[in-house]
Amino acid sequence: MTENLYINNTKEVYDAIVIGSGISGGWAAKEFCERGLKTLMIERGRVVEHRKDYIGENKAPWQQPLRTKVDNLLVKEQHQIQQQCYAFTDATKHFFGNDKDLPYTTEKGTNFTWIRANQLGGKSLLWHRQSYRLGEYDFNANKSDGFGNDWPIRSQDIEKWYSHVEKHAGISGSLDNLENLPDGEFLPPFEMNSPEKALQAKFAELYPQRPLIMGRTAHLTKPTKLHLSQGRVKCQARNECHAGCSFGGYFSTQSSTLPAAAATNNLHIAPNSVVHSLIYDEKTNRVKGVRVIDNDDLTEREYFAKVVFVCASTIGSTQILMNSTSKKFPNGIANSSGVLGHYLMDHNYNAGASGDIEGFEDEIDRGRRPTGLMMPNFYYKPDASRNFLRGYALAGSAYREGWQSLQHQDGLGADYKNKLKQAGKWRFGLYAQGEMLPRFENQMRFHPTLKDKWGMPQIEFDCQFSDNETNMMIDAAQQAEKMLKAVGLKNVSSQVMNGPPGLAIHELGTARMGRDPKNSILNAYNQSHDIPNLFVTDGASFCSSAVQNPSLTFMALTVRAVDYCVKEMNAKRI
Amino acid sequence: MKEHYNEEPYIEVSCIEESNMANESRRKFLRGLSFLVGGTVATALVSGNSLAVAMEHSLKPVIVGSDLLSDGKIFPLSQLKQLKDICAIVIPKTDTLGAAEVNTHGFIDNQLFHCYGKAKQTKIKQLLILINDVAKKNFSRSFTELSQDQQFKLLTELDQGKANFDKKQRADFKALKQLICFGYYTSEVGASQELRYLAVPGGYKGSIPYKGSDANWGSQGLYY
Numbered sequence: 153m154t155e156n157l158y159i160n161n162t163k164e165v166y167d168a169i170v171i172g173s174g175i176s177g178g179w180a181a182k183e184f185c186e187r188g189l190k191t192l193m194i195e196r197g198r199v200v201e202h203r204k205d206y207i208g209e210n211k212a213p214w215q216q217p218l219r220t221k222v223d224n225l226l227v228k229e230q231h232q233i234q235q236q237c238y239a240f241t242d243a244t245k246h247f248f249g250n251d252k253d254l255p256y257t258t259e260k261g262t263n264f265t266w267i268r269a270n271q272l273g274g275k276s277l278l279w280h281r282q283s284y285r286l287g288e289y290d291f292n293a294n295k296s297d298g299f300g301n302d303w304p305i306r307s308q309d310i311e312k313w314y315s316h317v318e319k320h321a322g323i324s325g326s327l328d329n330l331e332n333l334p335d336g337e338f339l340p341p342f343e344m345n346s347p348e349k350a351l352q353a354k355f356a357e358l359y360p361q362r363p364l365i366m367g368r369t370a371h372l373t374k375p376t377k378l379h380l381s382q383g384r385v386k387c388q389a390r391n392e393c394h395a396g397c398s399f400g401g402y403f404s405t406q407s408s409t410l411p412a413a414a415a416t417n418n419l420h421i422a423p424n425s426v427v428h429s430l431i432y433d434e435k436t437n438r439v440k441g442v443r444v445i446d447n448d449d450l451t452e453r454e455y456f457a458k459v460v461f462v463c464a465s466t467i468g469s470t471q472i473l474m475n476s477t478s479k480k481f482p483n484g485i486a487n488s489s490g491v492l493g494h495y496l497m498d499h500n501y502n503a504g505a506s507g508d509i510e511g512f513e514d515e516i517d518r519g520r521r522p523t524g525l526m527m528p529n530f531y532y533k534p535d536a537s538r539n540f541l542r543g544y545a546l547a548g549s550a551y552r553e554g555w556q557s558l559q560h561q562d563g564l565g566a567d568y569k570n571k572l573k574q575a576g577k578w579r580f581g582l583y584a585q586g587e588m589l590p591r592f593e594n595q596m597r598f599h600p601t602l603k604d605k606w607g608m609p610q611i612e613f614d615c616q617f618s619d620n621e622t623n624m625m626i627d628a629a630q631q632a633e634k635m636l637k638a639v640g641l642k643n644v645s646s647q648v649m650n651g652p653p654g655l656a657i658h659e660l661g662t663a664r665m666g667r668d669p670k671n672s673i674l675n676a677y678n679q680s681h682d683i684p685n686l687f688v689t690d691g692a693s694f695c696s697s698a699v700q701n702p703s704l705t706f707m708a709l710t711v712r713a714v715d716y717c718v719k720e721m722n723a724k725r726i
Numbered sequence: 727m728k729e730h731y732n733e734e735p736y737i738e739v740s741c742i743e744e745s746n747m748a749n750e751s752r753r754k755f756l757r758g759l760s761f762l763v764g765g766t767v768a769t770a771l772v773s774g775n776s777l778a779v780a781m782e783h784s785l786k787p788v789i790v791g792s793d794l795l796s797d798g799k800i801f802p803l804s805q806l807k808q809l810k811d812i813c814a815i816v817i818p819k820t821d822t823l824g825a826a827e828v829n830t831h832g833f834i835d836n837q838l839f840h841c842y843g844k845a846k847q848t849k850i851k852q853l854l855i856l857i858n859d860v861a862k863k864n865f866s867r868s869f870t871e872l873s874q875d876q877q878f879k880l881l882t883e884l885d886q887g888k889a890n891f892d893k894k895q896r897a898d899f900k901a902l903k904q905l906i907c908f909g910y911y912t913s914e915v916g917a918s919q920e921l922r923y924l925a926v927p928g929g930y931k932g933s934i935p936y937k938g939s940d941a942n943w944g945s946q947g948l949y950y
């Protein structure tokens with residue numbers, strides 16, 4: 153391992169700078185380091201060490217002062233926004249951003265929930281680990297209905313890079329041979345419980361075009377030699393992942409990419425370093441390095457490298473580009489097209505249905521499976537007869553009710569206690585995860601006057617779901633309800649909700665790829681059209697959202713971009 | 727697809743289920759882990775934060791506040807005593823301790839103070855006053871002075887919104903029951919003795935036999 157992994161001030165000119173240490177940045181650093189390049193990973197937040205700093209891990213509820221809940225006062229002062237995330241609990245709160253330090257605004261009449269994890273590892277510590285490849289219809293979607301620009305890549309361009317990241321990260325799932333959800337290099341899938349198996353069979357019979365599959369997830373169901381050699385062992389099915397996992401049971405920067413990068417001796421990390429802007433040299437038309445404000449004492453420093461990979465998460469990356477202005481790029485670096493900040497997307501989780509499953513009273517499951525089932529998007533083929541474009545996936549799992557549901561019944565005393573002791577009926581639901589169209593008017597921009605404590609202009613979101621997304625959710629609720637009734641569930645009810653974008657935590661777009669430099673920021677290799685040694689490889693580069701959880705694609709795009717970049721450097725074109 | 731579960735050594739870490747097994751299963755766990763990752767890594771893993779904590783779980787029930795001596799953060803002493811009696815009626819001692827024995831009343835006082843707003847605090851306080859008023863009206867005694875049978879009958883009426891109580895009061899009592907249940911089933915006794923607690927299940931099995939008299943799982947990961 154590098155003698156001093158963490159650095160503060162240095163005059164060294166690195167081969168590569170990677171901004172951000174989350175899912176994208178971790179992969180970029182690993183791939184550069186393994187190719188022999190001296191790499192500096194810059195992270196705005198504090199260091200979080202694997203195992204040692206998982207301070208909320210494996211604490212039973214009675215060992216937590218407020219039994220998993222977070223003190224009102226703390227929420228009010230620091231986490232008004234972050235607390236909206238389902239994973240915000242006493243065991244995880246320290247991995248969420250401090251809203252007091254990280255203010256943003258929204259255009260009147262709009263709303264956007266921006267969840268942040270500013271520390272070493274970024275949101276890789278907090279994510280839900282659902283991992284799916286994009287399919288050919290997804291890459292074709294914009295082209296076929298004219299919303300957004302055409303993706304400059306297709307499945308065949310990225311396939312081998314998906315395989316590359318899947319083998320290292322460890323993705324569990326079943327081989328399902330579906331037309332638009334490519335299989336990957338899977339570890340064994342998690343088991344289904346009996347009602348789920350029965351439902352799966354029933355769906356296969358009634359809806360052969362709508363298979364129900366086990367969720368594909370970045371968990372080690374059966375670690376390979378490679379995983380074991382990294383000190384990662386089998387997932388223990390605690391389902392406490394967001395608190396951090398000392399077993400390395402799930403993929404995170406800390407468990408997977410960081411140790412691999414550090415083992416090469418080519419890695420340095422500059423923590424507590426808020427990248428303010430990129431340093432641009434107009435004469436050579438190259439980025440030379442980055443300007444950093446110290447997270448704690450607000451002093452300034454600079455770091456230099458031959459290439460810069462911006463992996464600061466979708467909105468974080470675009471914020472840095474927008475804040476890097478020069479004579480040539482008055483509206484943000486690499487923004488000759490003027491689309492920087494536009495085409496912001498998220499997913500839409502605003503519909504679902506659920507009901508009771510009869511039978512199976514003489515069994516229960518054991519352990520806490522960290523994933524549910526998935527019914528992949530069955531609307532991937534365009535069809536003008538629907539009143540919306542694109543589609544949605546549905547996710548859910550079967551479980552037996554516990555005291556949380558049973559407590560509402562009438563009753564007191566030993567009888568009541570006894571009823572709550574036992575497992576209740578089985579339930580199952582299907583919850584939508586819908587595509588959001590790329591629209592120019594959905595955007596992030598800088599507030600004209602407000603800044604944060606590091607002197608960065610504050611972001612103003614102007615982003616809303618459109619009628620297309622609303623119509624889609626109405627359909628999702630209806631379809632889910634209809635199917636659940638058809639497969640025999642009882643007391644089925646459905647709902648359509650009205651949550652704002654952001655809360656799916658799948659921010660995408662704002663520095664999109666494209667073939668045409670006049671309407672896109674990045675080329676097919678996530679390289680800036682304008683500046684050859686500048687790359688953005690996270691969600692900012694997406695042209696459309698598809699319905700799949702996007703992070704596996706961030707990984708694949710990132711490693712593909714590094715491979716291309718190093719080849720270009722070797723060929724002296726960068 | 728074929729199930730691969732049983733092909734590898736199943737790590738038995740389910741120690742935490744039975745207290746006297748803690749040491750035995752720690753050894754078993756280390757053995758299983760060493761088999762997978764080698765002895766050095768295994769030892770390093772276990773000295774890491776999570777497992778150290780996992781292995782130190784003791785199952786001795788924590789019983790606090792059996793003698794109520796002073797005011798709480800929300801409730802004066804008299805109301806804490808009343809709340810304790812209500813806890814004992816809602817979730818009594820059976821072959822495991824009940825809500826009062828594990829200080830659920832103290833928990834509610836603390837939780838309301840830290841995690842809830844004024845409106846909810848006031849609602850519960852007023853409910854306690856109501857209960858006491860009805861006790862005085864019907865029995866000319868305060869709630870804590872009633873026999874357990876009388877307390878049970880009064881609270882049953884409230885729980886069903888009958889006799890002296892209306893729908894809104896019934897709903898408020900359901901809210902209080904919810905706090906009692908949360909406090910009890912997240913306590914060590916509630917989660918690991920009344921119910922079954924698996925800190926480290928070791929893997930997921932979709933189906934195991936279940937009889938109606940079996941306890942449900944008290945361990946729910948991060949989500950309570």
Ligand SMILES: Cc1cc2nc3c(=O)[nH]c(=O)nc-3n(C[C@H](O)[C@H](O)[C@H](O)COP(=O)(O)OP(=O)(O)OC[C@H]3O[C@@H](n4cnc5c(N)ncnc54)[C@H](O)[C@@H]3O)c2cc1C
Pocket residue numbers: 171172173174175176177178194195196197237239267269270271272273274275276278279280281282283425426427428463464465466468469472657658690691701702703704706
């Ligand atoms: C609760 C939750 C559940 C999720 N579930 C899933 C899921 O199931 N599947 C899925 O695919 N995705 C999921 N996601 C989303 C997933 O976490 C993100 O897509 C992914 O982490 C993005 O990776 P990234 O590297 O681009 O950004 P991040 O992981 O956010 O990392 C960005 C890093 O850059 C740093 N940074 C930002 N700005 C600067 C700056 N100016 N200077 C220096 N450093 C900076 C940040 O501090 C951070 O460490 C989930 C997210 C959350 C919070």
